Amino acid sequence: xxxxxxxxxxxxxxxxxxxxxxxxxxxxxxxxxxxxxxxxxxxxxxxxxxxxxxxxxxxxxxxxxxxxxxxxxxxxxxxxxxxxxxxxxxxxxxxxxxxxxxxxxxxxxxxxxxxxxxxxxxxxxxxxxxxxxxxxxxxxxxxxxxxxxxxxxxxxxxxxxxxxxxxxxxxxxxxxxxxxxxxxxxxxxxxxxxxxxxxxxxxxxxxxxxxxxxxxxxxxxxxxxxxxxxxxxxxxxxxxxxxxxxxxxxxxxxxxxxxxxxxxxxxxxxxxxxxxxxxxxxxxxxxxxxxxxxxxxxxxxxxxxxxxxxxxxxxxxxxxxxxxxxxx
Amino acid sequence: xxxxxxxxxxxxxxxxxxxxxxxxxxxxxxxxxxxxxxxxxxxxxxxxxxxxxxxxxxxxxxxxxxxxxxxxxxxxxxxxxxxxxxxxxxxxxxxxxxxxxxxxxxxxxxxxxxxxxxxxxxxxxxxxxxxxxxxxxxxxxxxxxxxxxxxxxxxxxxxxxxxxxxxxxxxxxxxxxxxxxxxxxxxxxxxxxxxxxxxxxxxxxxxxxxxxxxxxxxxxxxxxxxxxxxxxxxxxxxxxxxxxxxxxxxxxxxxxxxxxxxxxx
Numbered sequence: 001x002x003x004x005x006x007x008x009x010x011x012x013x014x015x016x017x018x019x020x021x022x023x024x025x026x027x028x029x030x031x032x033x034x035x036x037x038x039x040x041x042x043x044x045x046x047x048x049x050x051x052x053x054x055x056x057x058x059x060x061x062x063x064x065x066x067x068x069x070x071x072x073x074x075x076x077x078x079x080x081x082x083x084x085x086x087x088x089x090x091x092x093x094x095x096x097x098x099x100x101x102x103x104x105x106x107x108x109x110x111x112x113x114x115x116x117x118x119x120x121x122x123x124x125x126x127x128x129x130x131x132x133x134x135x136x137x138x139x140x141x142x143x144x145x146x147x148x149x150x151x152x153x154x155x156x157x158x159x160x161x162x163x164x165x166x167x168x169x170x171x172x173x174x175x176x177x178x179x180x181x182x183x184x185x186x187x188x189x190x191x192x193x194x195x196x197x198x199x200x201x202x203x204x205x206x207x208x209x210x211x212x213x214x215x216x217x218x219x220x221x222x223x224x225x226x227x228x229x230x231x232x233x234x235x236x237x238x239x240x241x242x243x244x245x246x247x248x249x250x251x252x253x254x255x256x257x258x259x260x261x262x263x264x265x266x267x268x269x270x271x272x273x274x275x276x277x278x279x280x281x282x283x284x285x286x287x288x289x290x291x292x293x294x295x296x297x298x299x300x301x302x303x304x305x306x307x308x309x310x311x312x313x314x315x316x317x318x319x320x321x322x323x324x325x326x327x328x
Numbered sequence: 329x330x331x332x333x334x335x336x337x338x339x340x341x342x343x344x345x346x347x348x349x350x351x352x353x354x355x356x357x358x359x360x361x362x363x364x365x366x367x368x369x370x371x372x373x374x375x376x377x378x379x380x381x382x383x384x385x386x387x388x389x390x391x392x393x394x395x396x397x398x399x400x401x402x403x404x405x406x407x408x409x410x411x412x413x414x415x416x417x418x419x420x421x422x423x424x425x426x427x428x429x430x431x432x433x434x435x436x437x438x439x440x441x442x443x444x445x446x447x448x449x450x451x452x453x454x455x456x457x458x459x460x461x462x463x464x465x466x467x468x469x470x471x472x473x474x475x476x477x478x479x480x481x482x483x484x485x486x487x488x489x490x491x492x493x494x495x496x497x498x499x500x501x502x503x504x505x506x507x508x509x510x511x512x513x514x515x516x517x518x519x520x521x522x523x524x525x526x527x528x529x530x531x532x533x534x535x536x537x538x539x540x541x542x543x544x545x546x547x548x549x550x551x552x553x554x555x556x557x558x559x560x561x562x563x564x565x566x567x568x569x570x571x572x573x574x575x576x577x578x579x580x581x582x583x584x585x586x587x588x589x590x591x592x593x
Contacts, residue, residue, distance in 0.1 A: 063374070066368060073366075077584040090377075188593060301370070309371065312486070
């Protein structure tokens, strides 16, 4: 997990940027040739700004995403599940670390990014503003939300910014194990006792809407979107990614005899596209604006962690603290 | 941890004392692993989240290893059933591991105290005449070495910090939990029998080595331990007397498992 495909639009930001037209043309040619852009290379101001926003939101999603699943580590049933979930959530925090480092190469410090997160200035994937109520939620998150994130991250790993692509390649490799972890829990519940099956069906019903929201509403095919795609900042449209996800995973859910809470969901035989009912975009935007079931709690927990740990960070930053030779 | 064990014959005289030893080790690692895992997502820096999670995973693996020995050699139930279905009074962890994570200073100090003891225990047990235990201890010892690298590095950094608050917090954390730490070495039932058979030493021998090693670790850190002879060890855990924190922890740990212990999760 957990990078959502959807990066909320920034409002009322109309900075006038005059990039050198020759440099810009050379940059666009490089990107078109498939070359990677590296931190010291010239890049358009807007390219840098959009990438920082995207990578930092992805990083935030990893640390905030660790919270709903993290609460189930202490409750995981049995050693095998406990060990797997601990390792999985630890990976997610590790991904945040990698991604913050990638974003830092563009000139924004980790501290500044985390401050923006806890002050509500910077967003994270909307999906984590929903609660993980039962153990079956771990199955749905680990299987389907990780799967959705992989669709997004595999696309982005072919983007133009070198450090982000390299981080994503490593992340996707680990994510594939997360998917196996989630799938295993999912299958055990789906094929288990009636209680286990009903827990899973309930979780699926609750999570389906946030999953449909995961990639965001259809892109407005504005000049802005086209530029981001030309610069290989955005690699696929939200609709394309959602279609890819539905094609891959709806059959897997259905073959386990589970249902999805959308009577209109079906594949159109003519177009090959998935059709679905209104996913309630009004709710999606309400959650983005901070009115989801867990927005306040997630930020409060993150803020408490930052405040409680401030003395440690301060003490470690002492410039003349004695250097401790690394032991390994 | 999948070390294949074959049931080896154990003299009747040794069975009960060995069961006490292995259960204490298993429960200590399980409960502290549980506590450390609570830092996931909440650490003071991301790197510490990741470190505590690694240590917690190791400790869960160690607990599983000890429960597996109990299962294979001493007729205890399967590790999941053993760990997830016992009553609070049947646990024999020391009280140190039960306390909530508190602030980072408390958790870091506990991690130092516990892993220092675990390292010494595994060093001795790797020579145990009970071979399956010796094999497991050898494996665990290699992992605990890294826990100690982490604990020493962080304790030294914070102890030597120019930040007075950090130094004071660390010293206070040491002072406050020292009695609990000494409780790790509560005498076990039948410990002399195991000592005589060179299966495991009596706890007071480990305590002595731990105090020496701890002084060496803290030397140069600006931190010190209180006079151990003036601190009352907090005993009881090995005999099923626990703090008010253990039962809620067990309720949480077994919440899903108890829904249906026969189900496959």
